[in-house]
Amino acid sequence: MSLLQVKNLGINFGGLKAVDDFSVNIEKGTLYGLIGPNGAGKTTVFNLLTGVYKPSTGTFRLDGELLNGKKPMEINRMGIARTFQNIRLFSNMSVIDNVKVGLHNHQTYSVFDGVFRTPKYYREEKSMNDEAVELLKVFDLENEKNNLAFNLPYGKQRKLEIARALATKPKLLLLDEPAAGMNPNETEELMSTIRFVRDNFDMTILLIEHDMRLVGGICEEVTVLNFGTELAKGKTSEVLNDPRVITAYLGE
Amino acid sequence: MEKFKSFLIRKKKPVIFSVLGIAVFIICNALISSGTLGRQGAGLLVPICINIMLAVSLNLIVGFLGELSLGHAGFMSVGAYAGCLFTIHFDLPVYIEFPLALIIGGLVAAIFGVIIGLPALRLNGDYLAIVTLAFGEIIRSIINSLEFTGGAGGLKGINKFSNFSVAYIAAMLTIIVIVNLVHSRHGRAITAIRDNIISAEAMGINVVFYKLISFVMAAFFAGAAGVLYGHHLAILKPGTFDFNKSIEILVIVVLGGMGNITGSIIAAIIITILPEVLRDLSDYRMLIYSIALIVMMLSSSSPKLAELRSKIKGRLRPSTGKEVA
Numbered sequence: 001m002s003l004l005q006v007k008n009l010g011i012n013f014g015g016l017k018a019v020d021d022f023s024v025n026i027e028k029g030t031l032y033g034l035i036g037p038n039g040a041g042k043t044t045v046f047n048l049l050t051g052v053y054k055p056s057t058g059t060f061r062l063d064g065e066l067l068n069g070k071k072p073m074e075i076n077r078m079g080i081a082r083t084f085q086n087i088r089l090f091s092n093m094s095v096i097d098n099v100k101v102g103l104h105n106h107q108t109y110s111v112f113d114g115v116f117r118t119p120k121y122y123r124e125e126k127s128m129n130d131e132a133v134e135l136l137k138v139f140d141l142e143n144e145k146n147n148l149a150f151n152l153p154y155g156k157q158r159k160l161e162i163a164r165a166l167a168t169k170p171k172l173l174l175l176d177e178p179a180a181g182m183n184p185n186e187t188e189e190l191m192s193t194i195r196f197v198r199d200n201f202d203m204t205i206l207l208i209e210h211d212m213r214l215v216g217g218i219c220e221e222v223t224v225l226n227f228g229t230e231l232a233k234g235k236t237s238e239v240l241n242d243p244r245v246i247t248a249y250l251g252e
Numbered sequence: 253m254e255k256f257k258s259f260l261i262r263k264k265k266p267v268i269f270s271v272l273g274i275a276v277f278i279i280c281n282a283l284i285s286s287g288t289l290g291r292q293g294a295g296l297l298v299p300i301c302i303n304i305m306l307a308v309s310l311n312l313i314v315g316f317l318g319e320l321s322l323g324h325a326g327f328m329s330v331g332a333y334a335g336c337l338f339t340i341h342f343d344l345p346v347y348i349e350f351p352l353a354l355i356i357g358g359l360v361a362a363i364f365g366v367i368i369g370l371p372a373l374r375l376n377g378d379y380l381a382i383v384t385l386a387f388g389e390i391i392r393s394i395i396n397s398l399e400f401t402g403g404a405g406g407l408k409g410i411n412k413f414s415n416f417s418v419a420y421i422a423a424m425l426t427i428i429v430i431v432n433l434v435h436s437r438h439g440r441a442i443t444a445i446r447d448n449i450i451s452a453e454a455m456g457i458n459v460v461f462y463k464l465i466s467f468v469m470a471a472f473f474a475g476a477a478g479v480l481y482g483h484h485l486a487i488l489k490p491g492t493f494d495f496n497k498s499i500e501i502l503v504i505v506v507l508g509g510m511g512n513i514t515g516s517i518i519a520a521i522i523i524t525i526l527p528e529v530l531r532d533l534s535d536y537r538m539l540i541y542s543i544a545l546i547v548m549m550l551s552s553s554s555p556k557l558a559e560l561r562s563k564i565k566g567r568l569r570p571s572t573g574k575e576v577a
C-alpha cells in the first residue's frame with residue numbers, strides 16, 4: 001500500500017478551480033517531485049495536504065488513514081510536516097528553540113511540571129535538548145544554535161525549516177521550493193542534504209521545485225501540474241522530455 | 253561539600269535568583285523596621301509588588317503570546333472584588349483567610365480569563381484589543397451598578413491584611429511561575445504562536461489551548477494582585493479600574509520591553525515610585541509617561557542605539573559577544 005494516497009482532490013475558490021481532480025500515490029521512501037509553471041496550483045496542493053484549505057472534492061490518506069477535513073495541527077500529528085515557500089521560521093526565537101518547537105509533541109510533561117520544574121521537566125528538557133542538537137548537527141547548524149533565527153543567512157534559514165519539520169518526526173515531508181533563491185553551489189549542497197534525509201531518516205519526500213536540475217537530479221517520479229490539472233505523471237526522465245511538458249513551460 | 257558545589261554550578265541561575273530574592277526581602281524589611289524608608293517609602297512597597305504582578309502577568313499576553321490586551325484592569329477588579337467580598341463575609345484566622353482570598357480572587361479572574369480568551373481564539377490584533385477594552389469597561393459598569401459590590405460608593409470595611417511580606421511572596425511566586433512557564437515547552441509553543449501562527453499550527457502546536465492558558469494564567473495573577481490591592485487600601489472603587497489603569501499596566505510592560513520579565517520588574521518599580529518623587533509635577537504625569545514611551549520606542553527601534561547596546565553587551569560578556577560575531 002502506498003504511504004500517501006490522493007484521490008481526485010480538488011478545491012474551488014469562488015468559480016475558480018485552483019486544483020481539479022488531482023490524484024497521486026506515493027510509495028514509502030520515494031522522492032517525489034511536483035512541478036509546473038507559476039500559478040499551476042502546486043502550493044495549493046500542499047495547503048490541501050496540510051489542512052490549511054479544506055478540499056471541495058476528493059480524499060487523501062496517509063498510511064491508510066483518512067486525513068481530509070482535519071486541522072493542520074492534527075495532520076501534523078498524524079505524520080505530515082512541511083516547509084514554506086516564503087520562509088516561516090519563528091524568527092525571534094533562537095535556532096535551537098525553533099527545532100524544540102518541532103519536538104513539542106514528543107514530550108509529555110504538563111504545564112504543572114513546567115511551572116514547578118519537577119524531575120520529569122528536567123529529564124525531558126535534557127533529552128529534548130540533546131535531540132535538537134543532534135538534528136542541528138545533521139544540517140550543520142549546531143554552531144548557530146543560540147543565534148536568533150532571523151539572523152541566519154538565507155540558505156541556513158531554509159535548512160533550519162527542514163530541520164524543524166523533521167523534528168516533528170513525520171512520515172511524509174513536504175518541501176515547498178527548498179532551492180528558491182539559492183545559488184548553484186547551495187542547491188548542490190541542498191540536493192545531498194535531501195538525499196541524506198531520505199536515506200537516514202527513512203523519509204518519504206514530496207517537493208515542489210522550479211529548479212529542473214534539482215528535480216532531475218534527485219526526484220524519482222514527478223507530477224506536472226498546469227492550470228490546476230495534471231498534465232503528466234511518471235518517471236522523472238520521461239516526463240521532463242515529454243513535449244507537452246516542454247510546451248507548458250516554454251510555450252509553442 | 254563537593255556535592256553542594258556541583259549543585260551550585262548546575263543550578264546557577266535558580267540559586268542566584270533565590271539568594272537575590274531573599275536578600276532583597278531582608279534588606280527591605282530592615283529598611284522598614286529601621287524607619288529609613290519613612291512612612292511614605294514603606295507605603296510604596298506593596299504597590300510596587302502589585303504592579304510587578306500586574307506587569308509580569310500582562311507581559312505573558314502582550315510580550316510572549318503577542319496579543320494586545322487592554323483589559324487587564326478588568327481582571328484585576330474581578331479578582332479584587334471576589335477576594336475582598338470573601339474576607340468580608342467569612343471569618344477565618346487571617347493566615348488561612350487571606351491566602352485563600354488571594355486564590356479565590358485569582359480563580360474568579362481566571363474564569364473571566366477563559367471568557368475573554370474564547371473570542372481571542374478567533375480575533376487578533378486590533379480587533380482583540382477592542383474586545384478586551386470593552387470587557388474592562390463592561391466589568392466596571394456592572395460592578396458600578398450592582399448592590400453587593402457597594403456600587404459607585406465603593407466596597408468598604410475591608411481588613412488591611414496586605415503587608416510587604418505577603419505582597420513580596422505573591423510577586424515572587426508570580427515571577428517564578430511565569431518565568432518557568434516561558435522556559436518550558438509550553439512557553440516555547442506560546443512564543444511560536446507569536447512569531448508565526450501558521451507555522452506553529454503546521455508544527456502541531458495546539459493554538460487554542462495555548463492562547464487560552466496564556467489568558468487564564470495572566471488573569472489569575474492579575475486577580476490575585478487585585479486582592480492585594482483591595483486589602484492594601486481597605487476600600488475598592490470601580491472607578492480605579494478604568495481604562496487608564498489598563499493603559500498604565502501596558503505602559504509598564506512596554507517600557508520594560510515586551511517579552512522581557514526583568515524589564516517589567518524594573519519598569520514596575522520605576523513607574524510606581526516616579527509619581528511620588530515627582531509629586532510637585534503631578535499635573536504632568538501623563539505627559540512624562542508619554543514622553544518616556546516615545547523615547548523608549550525610538551531607542552529600541554533606532555539602529556544606531558541598537559548597535560551601541562550590542563556593543564555594551566559584547567563588552568560585558570566577551571564570550572557570548574565572540575560567538576555572535
